[in-house]
Amino acid sequence: MERRVSESHRKFLSEESRMWVEEGLISEDARTGILARYVQARRLPEIVPLLGLSMIGLGVLSFIAANWRYIPALLKVTLIVCSYLGCVTGAYFLERRGRRGAADMLLFLSGFLLLGGLALISQAFHIEGSPSGLLGTWLLVFAPTFLIVRNISIYILYEVVSIVYMNMRYMERDVFPFLGREDVYLLLGPAAPVVLLIVLVGTGWWICLDERGMGSAGGESKLKSFFIGGPARRIFLSNFMILNWFTWMCVINSRHDSILPFVLGVLVIGILTITAGKFLDAFDLDWQGLLLLAAAGITLSFPFAWSSERWYRSGSDKEFLAATLMSSIALGSYLVYRIIRRYRGSGFTTFLFCALLARWYFGMFFTFMSRSMFFISGGVILLLITFASRKWSRLAAQKTGGDGNDPPI
């Protein structure tokens, strides 16, 4: 029976078992048998179908939103509240039965439902709210889930929405409070981006306190692990890079000027990382990843920046599109960074493939296709890629006699 384990676990087991063979504790055949039981989980097919399913979910939501008028208002509200409550209640019962992972996934879904629900309810009553107000409201009310659940997927979802929100805050000139209330406006006001940054960093640290998930469990090494080494540091640095770039890009409002602070930001963070790493964690430097992220970000921003003159200032209807595109670039760069780290041997191929696919897909479909079709077809493409990727790796494994998984880095 096969068991899927993480890359680091399999590497650990491989090195340990080699020592056992050398010490005569087990035979080489036994080692091969043990290693065959623990196969390395592939990250790409885990990320891609999750994105694909999220896109299909968004497509279904936009389809419902597009035809929302045909459903009576009271039924709309009941549907939204019941689906949200159903998700949370389902998660509650799953957790009580010890299925924590499934419960967390339901709460992740509840985040989508809450965001869609807030938008759809405002649509049902023809409320003219700014999109950033909607996202700000979501960030505010979803914060307890984000802080309490401490799940990496929810963290990334919250982070992505935060980035979209911060971009929009800077770009919208006439901000109308989403809920039409002054007190909410104050909470979602100009200080919000700074507060969000603090919350994101703080929560990253808070997640590190736990044994499960992405953080380290050690008492003394927690702080060092967060700021210097381990997966949490990579997330922190990636956040910082993305936030730095987009904040400056929006504040300065010029494509030439925005590249300079971005490059400076990369240099500062890179130097800090390398310097700190040299003294404390020499074997886990991330500077290659940081430089690749910078290259990916700058390359991906060019087609959009040059496609039209000051496209992000051309009118209020472009703001949502602009922020969505910019955030997609951020997310894309982040994923490319992770993929390159995982598939270092074929990093540039993966990068080029992802960049070309994203550019082609946005360029071809976003302008003329309905939003629901855009998301659903994008999701289906990603699922097909996953399917093909798995099939190819199985075929390759049959040819080479391997297990169909990539070799450990």
Place this chain on the structure above:
Amino acid sequence: MTPQFNLLALTFLRNTRAKYAAVALLPLLALLYTPIANYSILFFGQRVLLETLPVDPTDFLRGDYVLLDYKIEDVDDFVNQDEWDADYDRQGRESYVSLALDAGGVASVTAVSDERPSGLYIKGRVKERWSDSFICDYGLGVYYIPEGTGRELEEAIGDKRVLADVRILRGRGVIKNLEVRADQK
């Protein structure tokens, strides 16, 4: 963080019921606030018809919603321009616009003030559109329509008059419907 705090936090996280109550409380309040507030306006609010002003007919419909401008947004005649220019911070703050209804129930502006007036009024934010022109934003500028029906509605409207059926309660308005009248603009 002290070990006591960590212990307290972990104890809270292990209490599944408390944890999920904390997770669901704020989202539920946010989901229910808008329907309750808007239903109360739709049920108890006063019916007012607002004449719409499609400023740019070629750009009247964008995607899945109709962009609406209103005649009552034009508050030029009711704003002391010098006073507003002198106090720039005043722009964008909430103002009260008094309304009067004609025989057909269509509203027109009678006054703009910082104080809550008696009688029928609506809350909005007065801004300078360009030099010597003031408009008031009431947050009623969009009307959502089913996907793909925009062109159909645009053709149905043609040169006809479009009135927004709005309910107003304590200065807050909610669009109930759009009425297309046979008489021309």
